[in-house]
Amino acid sequence: MTIEVKNLVKRFGAFAALDGVDLRVADGELLALLGPSGSGKTTLLRIIAGLDWPDSGEVSFDGENALARGAGERHVGFVFQHYALFRHMSVFENVAFGLRVQPRAVRKDEAAIRARVKQLLELVQLDWLADRYPNQLSGGQRQRIALARALAIEPRILLLDEPFGALDAKVRKELRKWLRNLHHEINVTSIFVTHDQEEALEVANRVVVMDKGRIEQIGTPGEVYDRPATAFVHGFIGESIVLPVVVDDGAVRLNGARIDIAPEGELSGPSQLYVRRHDLLIEPAGSGALRGEVVQVRSFGPVQRAEVALAEGATAIEIDVPRERDLHPGEMVGLTPRRYRIFAA
């Protein structure tokens, strides 16, 4: 099932939750809506599900107007952030709910419902929990039951709101991998909302980065990471060093001192230089685009993090350096950005 969203606008009073959003989701895709809180990503998801209505714009599934249908008629599986399991029903009845409320004419008989629920519980590997109640489950188990419940109605689209938001770090990592595998298995067009860039980049086929009700960039995880379209995307995805620079006449200056890098495009005037921490290469003292003095070195994980006070005097920056490079506080170094972007300020 393809989803197409055209010029969607939704306001809550004076606040524009969605400010002209266009989006196409291909059949079988696993798409992430990534953005800070208040960026409109959950509103977009709820409108696609039919739980909210836009002020203007279009939503269509396979070319058919979805806004003409209510939430119950869209065959959309929705997994809520806090799962919203029915607390007075057993796990079995929770999963069976969508099958039991079907109109009498199409409703399956009891044996078929039982078989289907069993199959779904096996799919999420929790068939042994059928008789428990939601309050007896862990967060990760609730999450998977919520997913099984949403899948029971054989949805054409699966929507997940912050699916891992309320879980602790370890469970989260396991579930990410599990969700990706599950999507591979059932291959339903799926959209999930997250504010966690790592989650979006790791799980999704494509990532939609949103801010202030607008889409900033749509691309594969590699594209949004390596070629951020806007300053916001660069700052939001991955850790970036931001330096205030001035571009004039093809020269890039930091606090008046010229830096030996080429400006991009037609930019001119006050701008911002964005570099990722690991994209600033250490050079021998006296060479490189920037110069500085190592203030502090901390080693952990695969890299060491060095704090360098720039000779250009802008600020102290933190960069990631391979462990093999021997660095000492007080050492003078040169720095060259191997990859960078300059955006107008």
Next chain:
Amino acid sequence: MSIEMTLQRERSRRSVASSDAGTSARAAAQVRTEPSTVRIAIIATAMIFLGVFVVLPLVMVFAQAFSRGMTAYLAALAEPEALSAIRLTLLVALISVSLNMVFGLVAAWAIAKFKFSGKTILITLIDLPFSVSPVISGMVFVLLFGAQGYFGSWLQSHDIQILFAVPGIALATTFVTFPFVARALIPLMQEQGTQEEEAAISLGASGLQTFFRVTLPNIKWGVLYGVLLCNARAMGEFGAVSVVSGHIRGETNTMPLVVEILYNEYQFVAAFAIASLLAMLALITLIAKALLERHLDEGKLSDDH
């Protein structure tokens, strides 16, 4: 008892640990709790107050009711006037509790699950029957439906009797007891939010299916709690009913009204016999309330994630 023992254990553990055992431990205990005399005085005051103002009157009601023995008690209850009062009270309670269950559910639903302007005004208005004297509540209905009231002549020409009849008593009682169900449900429904309903709807449930399969099971203990308190008040209401009833013997007197009439006529046994029924209703209500509160607490506890 167990608190006492833990304290004791705590004290002895401390006294062993400290170098200057006896005195410092006692000093520590002195700092941490009030002297036993103060404790006893506070508890005794509370118990005596409760005894004099609550238990003693309750006992007196039953003592008076049975002062001439069981036969006199039963005879008083078997009087046609008493029986008709009991029947009327039950009928009025049934009507007003059913109405208020529906109104309360609708009001609580609207307030807890929808956003609309004027919501705070609605919440304040729901409490109005509690803040107004019941006598005034009764007067309002006299003003509306009385012979000189707004609808008085219209009602008369259509031969509809509201005042001094069952409809008037039921209306006044319904008005006075309106807040109970709504009050019990609003916080409960607000806390539960709308996510489970949204989940049900996205799974294809209709509005009615969502209400009966998801919303109602989640609030059933709250509804029962509200109904219980509403019923207790409906059966015991005096002020508002007294104004609209007209005190027609054997016809429009509810139990509280009959108690007053019999008492004024020096028929103490009969008055207290009926009063004892109301007192028993109160006791049963209290017990049921305690049981329901336990259920409500469990519902809240089971819910935290």
